[in-house]
Amino acid sequence: MWPLLNFAAFIAVSGFAVYWFAAVVYSRITYIRLGKPHELKQDLDVRIREFLIQVFGQKKLLKDKKSGMMHMVMFYGFIILQFGAVELIVKGFIKGFELPLGAAHPYFSLTQEVTTFLVLLAVAYAFYRRYVEKLSRLKRGLKSGVVILFLAVLMSSILLSLAFERLWLGADSSLYAPFSSLLAALFTGLSESQAGAAFYIFWWVHLLTLLAFLVYVPQSKHAHLLFAPVNIALRETKPYGKLSSLHLEDETQESFGAGKVEDFRRNQLIDLYACVECGRCTQMCPASNTGKTLSPMDLIVKLRDHLTEKGAVTSRTPWMPSLSFASGAAAGTRQAADQRLEEKRLIGDVITEEELWACTTCRNCEDQCPVSNEHVEKIIDMRRYLVLTQGDMPHEAARYFQHIERQSNPWGISRKDRIKWREGREDLVIPTVEETDDFEYLFFVGSMGSFDIRSQNIARSFAKILNTAGVKFAILGNEEKNSGDSARRMGNEMLFQQLCQENIAAFQAYGVKKIVTICPHTYNTFKNEYPEFGLEAEVFHHTELIWKLIQEGRIRPEKEMEEAVAYHDSCYLGRYNGIFDIPRHILQAVPGVKLLELERNREDAMCCGAGGGMMWLEESQGKRVNVERTEQALQARPTVIGSNCPYCLTMMSDGVKSKGLEIQVQTLDIAEIVERALL
Structure with missing residues (x-):
C-alpha cells in the first residue's frame, strides 16, 4: 500500500512542478517573441563548432580558471548524475532497485558517488568565493544563497538516501560506494524499519528540492541553464566589428x-x-x-x-x-x-x-x-x-556630427586642408590618386592622420616606411572623407551610411583594390562593415603591411633603439579583429627593443577610453579611463608606451602628461618606432 501511495504522491507533486516549470518557460519564450523577428545566417557548421567550444568546452568560463573549473565540475557532474537520479527515484517505489547494468553496476555506483562528492566540493567552493573570499564581481543577495542551498541539499540528500538504503537492505560497506558506506557506518544502530523511514525522508527531501529547483530555475538568473545554450547556438556569427544596419529607406518606420x-x-x-x-x-x-x-x-x-x-x-x-x-x-x-x-x-x-x-x-x-x-x-x-x-545627444556629439557633415572631420577644419599633413617632409613621396594612377595601395590617412598634429607624425612615418620599401601607394587627398566609424557608434547611422557610400564611390572611381590605414577603427569599419554597402577591396592595418615588408626583407630595422616598450593592445585591432601577435613581432624585430607586457594585455587589455565616439565626448563621471590605462602601462616601468592607433596614442600621451612624465616616458606608434630604426 505504501509504495502505491508514495507513487501517487510523486505523480501529483511532480506533475504540478513540471506544469509550473513549463508554464514559466513558455512565458519567457512568449516575452522573447515580443521582439522583432530576425533571420540568422544559415552557417550551421560555424554554430555547431561554437556551441561545442563554448557549451561543452566551457572556453570562456575558463578565462577565470578557478571559477571555470568549479563550473565544469558542476556542469559535467549534473550530466552524469541524471542517470543516477533515475535510479534513485525508482528506488522509492521498488526497494533495492538497480539499473540493469550487470557487472558494470558497481562502477556506475562508484562514478555516481564520486561525482556527487565532487559537485558538493564545488558547491562549497562557490560558497567560499561568494561569501568568504567575497569576490567583488559576485552579488551576495538572497537569490544567490538560495541556489547554493538548493545544490548543497540536493547533493547531500543523494548520499544520505543511499547511506540509509544500505542499512535498510543490510548491505555491507563497499569500496564501490565509499561515501554512502562511510555515512552508513555512522548510523549502524538503526533498525531496518528506522533505516527505511530515514531513506524515504531523504528521498523526499531530494525529490522536493529537485522539483522546487525546477520551478525556481526559469524565473531566476539560473534560467541561463536553459537559455545560454540556445543563446550561443543562435548568436550572430557576423564579424565582431560589424554592427547590424538600419534600413533608413523604409518610409513606414516611425522611429x-x-x-x-x-x-x-x-x-x-x-x-x-x-x-x-x-x-x-x-x-x-x-x-x-x-x-x-x-x-x-x-x-x-x-x-x-x-x-x-x-x-x-x-x-x-x-x-x-x-x-x-x-x-x-x-x-x-x-x-x-x-x-x-x-x-x-x-x-x-x-x-x-x-x-x-x-x-x-x-x-x-x-x-x-x-x-x-x-x-x-x-x-x-x-x-x-x-x-x-x-535628436537627443550630448552637445559634444551634436558638434561632432555638425563638423563631419560640413567639413568631413571632427574639428570642423576646412576640408581643403586635409592634404596639408604631407607638407614639411621633402624626403617623402606621397602622391594623390589624381597625381598618379600607378599605385598598389590606397593609403587612407583618416581624419586623425590628416588633421591632428600628433597623429600626422604617424602618417609621415608610415609613408617613409612605404617609400623605403618601394611600395607604390597614393592617397585620396582632399577627396578623402571621414570613415564614419565614430558616427555609427555614437548612433548616427544616417551619417555613417552617407559617408560609407561616398567613400566607396571614390574607391570605385579610382579602381582601388587594396586599402591600408593607420587607424584600427577605420580598418575595422572598412574590413567588416563597408562590404555590406558594396566595398570590394582588401583592407590592411599598417602593422600588417609593415610586418609583411619586414618578412620580405624590403625594410630592415637595423638601428639600435635601446628602449623598453610597454605595448598597449588597441580594442579594435585586438579584441575586434584578433591581431595581437603582428605588432609584437614588429617590436621584437627592432634591435635593442625590450618588449614589456602589461598586466592586462591581449584579449584582456583595457580600453584607452576613446572608442565608441568617446574620443570626442567629455568624461563627466569618475576617473578618466585614459589615466587608469596609462597607470597600468607605467607599472611596467617603460621608456616608451607603444601603440598601433592614433586614438590610443592621443589618450596615452595625455595620460603620461597628466602624470608629469612626458620627458621620461615617450608615447610612440609602431610606425614611428620602425622609422627610427631604419638606417
Missing part, C-alpha cells in the same frame, strides 16, 4: 533604434534570460572600473526585468501562473501596475542616458561573457534611438 524593449531583435532578447549575473563583464568594463554609472551586467539585468514586467502584461493568459520575481504587478492593483509600466520609458527610467554614453564599445564585456551576450549593439541601438528619433 529608428531601440526606444522600447520590443524594438530589440528576438535573438538580442534571448541574451537577457541567458545572463548568469557572474559580473565578469562589469569586472572588465573600463567605464565601470573608473566610477562611471555603466555596469554591463546591471544593464542586461535591468533590461531583463523590464522585459519580464512588460511581457507579463502584454502576454498575460489565464492559465499562466504569475511567478515572476521581477514583476511589479504585485504592488498595488494590477491595473495601477499596468499603467505605471505603460508610462515607464526604456531610456530614462530603465536605462539612463549616462549609462549609454559611458560605453567605449571596447567589447571587453562580450569577450568575457561565458554565455555570448552582446552588450555593445544593444547600447548602440539605444543611442540610435536617441540620436535619430529623439
